[in-house]
Amino acid sequence: MIESFVPGRVRLRSRLLTMPELAELLRGSLLGIQGVKVVTVNVRTGGLLLEYEPDRLPLSLLAQALPVFQRLGELEGLAAGEIRSALETALKDLKRVLMSD
Numbered sequence: 001m002i003e004s005f006v007p008g009r010v011r012l013r014s015r016l017l018t019m020p021e022l023a024e025l026l027r028g029s030l031l032g033i034q035g036v037k038v039v040t041v042n043v044r045t046g047g048l049l050l051e052y053e054p055d056r057l058p059l060s061l062l063a064q065a066l067p068v069f070q071r072l073g074e075l076e077g078l079a080a081g082e083i084r085s086a087l088e089t090a091l092k093d094l095k096r097v098l099m100s101d
Contacts, residue, residue: 001073002066003047007054010062012069015076017046022087026072029091033057033098061098068094 004011017023023041026048030039035056040049071090075083 001069007059008052010050010052012048012050013046014048014073015046016072016083016087017041017048018043022083023048025084025087026091029095033095035098057098061100065094065097068097 001012001014002010003013017026020043023043027039027041030036030050033052035053036050037053038049038051041047068090071093072087075086075090078086
């Protein structure tokens with residue numbers, strides 16, 4: 001799921017992001033996290049670029065979110081009818097981790 005990372009930018013790639021409804025769900029959830037500035041999704045390629053404020057989302061906090069990002073990647077193996085519910089649960093967990101002050 002995580003394709004590249006530099007402080008302030010994370011690039012994700014997933015088959016899930018080629019599905020407009022799921023891509024928008026992920027995009028909207030990420031934009032709801034304090035410190036996230038821009039989330040750009042390319043549905044054609046299944047890519048997502050997340051730009052964030054490194055001071056508000058330090059590496060130590062992002063590292064705690066890695067298991068959730070791994071779970072997001074594993075959702076690709078689910079049946080179509082199960083993906084949305086599992087994605088919503090994973091996104092709630094991601095917000096909980098990244099918004100814990």
